[in-house]
Amino acid sequence: MKTQYRNILLFTGIFLAGILLFFLNVLLGSVSIPAGDVFNIFFGGDVEKASWATIIIDSRLPMALTAVLAGSALSVSGLLMQTLFRNPLAGPSVLGVSSGASLGVAMVTLLAGGVLSEMLLINNVSIIIAAFAGAGGVIFVLLFLAPRVGNNIVLLIIGLMIGYAVSSIVNVLQFFSSDHDLQAYILWGLGSFSKVGWQNMVYFSGIVIAGLVAAILLMKPLNMILLGDNYAFNLGLNMRKARLLVISVAGILAAIVTAFCGPIAFIGIAVPHIVRNLFKSNNHRVICPAVILCGGVFALLVSLLSRLPGSMGALPVNAISSLIGAPIVVWVIFRNRNREVA
Amino acid sequence: MSGCAQKSPEKKAFEKVGAKYAEQFFFDEASGDIMLLDPTGNTTALRCDTAGERLVCLSSTHIAFLTAIGEAGHIIGAPDSAYIFDSDIKAKIRSGETAIVASGAALNEELILELAPSAIFTDNMRASEMTLFEAQGIPVIYIEEFRENSPLARAEWIKVFGCVTGKQHLADSIFSTIEAEYNELKNSVAENAKLRPTIFGGTEYQGVWYVSGGASYIAGFYQDAGTEYVFADNKHTSSIPMDFEAVYEKGMECDFWRIVFASSSKVSYNMLEGFNAHYADFNAFKNKSVILCNPAESAYFEKGVIEPHIILADLVYAVHPELIPEHKPVYYRILN
Numbered sequence: 001m002k003t004q005y006r007n008i009l010l011f012t013g014i015f016l017a018g019i020l021l022f023f024l025n026v027l028l029g030s031v032s033i034p035a036g037d038v039f040n041i042f043f044g045g046d047v048e049k050a051s052w053a054t055i056i057i058d059s060r061l062p063m064a065l066t067a068v069l070a071g072s073a074l075s076v077s078g079l080l081m082q083t084l085f086r087n088p089l090a091g092p093s094v095l096g097v098s099s100g101a102s103l104g105v106a107m108v109t110l111l112a113g114g115v116l117s118e119m120l121l122i123n124n125v126s127i128i129i130a131a132f133a134g135a136g137g138v139i140f141v142l143l144f145l146a147p148r149v150g151n152n153i154v155l156l157i158i159g160l161m162i163g164y165a166v167s168s169i170v171n172v173l174q175f176f177s178s179d180h181d182l183q184a185y186i187l188w189g190l191g192s193f194s195k196v197g198w199q200n201m202v203y204f205s206g207i208v209i210a211g212l213v214a215a216i217l218l219m220k221p222l223n224m225i226l227l228g229d230n231y232a233f234n235l236g237l238n239m240r241k242a243r244l245l246v247i248s249v250a251g252i253l254a255a256i257v258t259a260f261c262g263p264i265a266f267i268g269i270a271v272p273h274i275v276r277n278l279f280k281s282n283n284h285r286v287i288c289p290a291v292i293l294c295g296g297v298f299a300l301l302v303s304l305l306s307r308l309p310g311s312m313g314a315l316p317v318n319a320i321s322s323l324i325g326a327p328i329v330v331w332v333i334f335r336n337r338n339r340e341v342a
Numbered sequence: 343m344s345g346c347a348q349k350s351p352e353k354k355a356f357e358k359v360g361a362k363y364a365e366q367f368f369f370d371e372a373s374g375d376i377m378l379l380d381p382t383g384n385t386t387a388l389r390c391d392t393a394g395e396r397l398v399c400l401s402s403t404h405i406a407f408l409t410a411i412g413e414a415g416h417i418i419g420a421p422d423s424a425y426i427f428d429s430d431i432k433a434k435i436r437s438g439e440t441a442i443v444a445s446g447a448a449l450n451e452e453l454i455l456e457l458a459p460s461a462i463f464t465d466n467m468r469a470s471e472m473t474l475f476e477a478q479g480i481p482v483i484y485i486e487e488f489r490e491n492s493p494l495a496r497a498e499w500i501k502v503f504g505c506v507t508g509k510q511h512l513a514d515s516i517f518s519t520i521e522a523e524y525n526e527l528k529n530s531v532a533e534n535a536k537l538r539p540t541i542f543g544g545t546e547y548q549g550v551w552y553v554s555g556g557a558s559y560i561a562g563f564y565q566d567a568g569t570e571y572v573f574a575d576n577k578h579t580s581s582i583p584m585d586f587e588a589v590y591e592k593g594m595e596c597d598f599w600r601i602v603f604a605s606s607s608k609v610s611y612n613m614l615e616g617f618n619a620h621y622a623d624f625n626a627f628k629n630k631s632v633i634l635c636n637p638a639e640s641a642y643f644e645k646g647v648i649e650p651h652i653i654l655a656d657l658v659y660a661v662h663p664e665l666i667p668e669h670k671p672v673y674y675r676i677l678n
Binding site: 059184 | 447450452453456457458465467468477478488550580582583
């Protein structure tokens with residue numbers, strides 16, 4: 001009963017922090033807009049500058065929403081991978097899904113004017129489609145191999161190898177690319193929450209929310225997997241089917257975020273650790289919803305910090321997420337170790 | 343989206359006029375619109391005189407083009423000043439009249455929205471970041487002069503700037519002057535140069551040497567300056583990575599070695615040898631025939647694109663000094 005009370009308190013606290021961070025994300029940016037004007041923009045009062053409404057409604061608001069969804073999606077994807085492989089270092093990128101997306105983007109940005117030039121138009125949409133196709137290709141290969149490979153460790157190694165192989169192809173493409181094309185590719189690789197915008201929000205949020213719901217539905221089999229393959233089997237779980245489902249959901253969540261926001265590295269590995277330590281639980285009925293919540297809040301924090309420094313634009317999301325995430329994870333783990341000793 | 347930039351699926355249904363050298367844009371004779379080709383070959387129609395008077399440009403070459411047609415005063419947003427040579431724009435940035443809207447990879451989207459520009463000049467690299475502005479109805483003009491494969495074709499993009507700012511005639515006449523001076527010198531070299539010395543270019547980096555393609559605009563300069571490019575036998579329009587030894591073997595015998603090397607301190611032969619001791623084996627090194635451009639000292643990457651006639655004269659002066667003895671080098675000079 002006591003842990004339940006504690007969990008409700010934690011959920012409420014993190015949720016409120018998330019709301020606060022969401023408002024700060026809308027309120028703060030490189031152009032300073034007074035809070036009163038921000039209020040007026042939402043509730044129909046007079047605004048000093050017309051451009052401010054555009055900045056708030058069309059730039060900051062979709063960016064904050066994207067951060068929440070992307071953070072949740074990556075974190076859940078990471079959690080599923082960590083549970084499936086019983087490996088604390090697993091993350092959304094571990095099966096080569098983000099590498100697959102990178103290869104897709106590299107094909108479009110770096111091979112433009114070459115092989116793909118007649119078929120594709122280099123713009124937002126083609127980059128998203130290419131990334132999703134690349135990630136989807138890797139997921140497809142994994143789903144094909146998974147039933148044929150009994151051991152999860154072997155599957156993990158295959159995933160890592162796919163990742164290495166695909167990255168090498170990207171390297172070769174980079175080597176032969178002009179600096180303009182390279183820059184386009186690097187821009188994508190830095191990660192950004194700003195490219196979804198309202199025009200793509202329907203697709204992005206639709207797929208992410210579907211994936212999150214699927215993850216919630218997987219809570220029970222995930223708990224069984226945690227007990228070990230033999231236990232899971234004895235409890236009546238169809239291990240093969242469960243494994244395919246987990247890989248599909250985790251893969252699609254990672255793929256959609258990578259396609260729209262670039263390869264955002266750290267969130268997926270870090271948030272499940274933070275959650276497990278905060279909630280002191282391995283029960284997916286608790287940590288799965290908690291990871292969804294914390295992932296969104298963590299991404300909001302990252303998004304806010306990456307746009308704070310002074311007047312100039314934004315720092316890459318990728319850099320900030322690792323920069324603030326790494327110490328947090330180390331701190332959380334250390335704190336728990338010390339308690340165990342004490 | 344406003345009526346000035348509509349994507350059109352048809353590629354070749356237009357009467358192509360107005361672009362003599364450039365291949366990435368042409369004018370549609372019927373409508374007078376300018377047609378820009380993106381890297382995939384699709385065209386975007388651009389109505390003339392639509393850029394307005396609040397211009398944001400995201401590359402320093404755009405500043406050079408706009409300055410040349412007297413539109414510099416309308417630039418309200420520019421990329422980071424560290425890469426800008428133009429003293430007027432630098433002064434305007436200092437006074438706050440012109441805002442810095444991009445530094446390196448980072449684009450300040452909010453600031454651009456606040457500036458409420460009447461047009462944004464960029465290239466396709468940033469296409470994915472432009473959807474926000476296009477959704478606001480701000481015309482985004484994709485300038486892709488760097489995809490042209492001859493010096494005059496790159497300079498001809500001044501016509502695109504002239505068209506959108508309503509200064510078509512001025513731009514045309516500026517280009518005609520550039521073209522006339524370039525071709526006059528080119529023809530004079532072809533007639534009067536007694537021999538065609540061999541040339542190669544670039545430097546090694548981590549074992550790799552990026553060599554200008556045989557069909558690139560650099561190869562065009564080599565040809566027009568009356569030199570024999572030793573890597574002219576490939577058909578590449580961009581740079582190709584080559585092994586150091588492949589370049590070493592061919593470059594060793596060359597009469598001239600062209601390098602673009604940004605350095606805040608004075609470049610010397612000792613300095614070059616410090617980077618790679620094998621450089622000293624090159625004929626051009628031994629004979630002090632290195633042709634150097636230091637982009638930290640000249641606006642090569644900014645203004646060079648609209649001064650191909652001056653770059654050509656620099657090269658001719660370095661290789662055939664007797665043909666234009668009065669020339670004062672601007673971008674390239676023989677390293678002493």
